[in-house]
Structures are given as C-alpha cells and as structure tokens.
Amino acid sequence: MKINLLSCDAQRPDKRAIARCIAEISTASENLAHELTDILLEGDAVDIEIEDKNRGSALRSLRKLDIDYEIVD
Secondary structure, eight states: EEEEEEEEESSSSHHHHHHHHHHBBOOOOOHHHHHHHHHHHTTEEEEEEEGGGGHHHHHHHHHHHTEEEOOOO
C-alpha cells in the first residue's frame, strides 16, 4: 500500500522518532528514512510504501506522531 506523508503538525517534531517510524513501517532503509524525514519537516510531501500486514499499526504510529497522510492505494 502506498501512502503520502503530507505534513507533520507536531509543535516540536521528534526527527529521530519520525525517521525510526518511517524505517519500521516502510521498505526504506534507515538512511533513506532520515532523508525522507528531513524532506517532510521542510514541508514537502513524501511517498512511502508499507506492507498491508502492518497497515493498522503503521497508520496508528503516524497519527501518534501528528503526521498527516493520505492513502494512495
């Protein structure tokens, strides 16, 4: 399943926690997760692919970090 990470509305976003979350829920490596986190926090949308078996927990983790997302497919 693909999702777009649109923005992070947290008052003080935790870059390490966001990068760790992206690395855990997606097929991205840890280095790529850090790059995607930087892009997201700069205000640009990021596309990631997550496994369907992790869908519920992945979306819950994103909401917990105040990350707005949209499901692409």
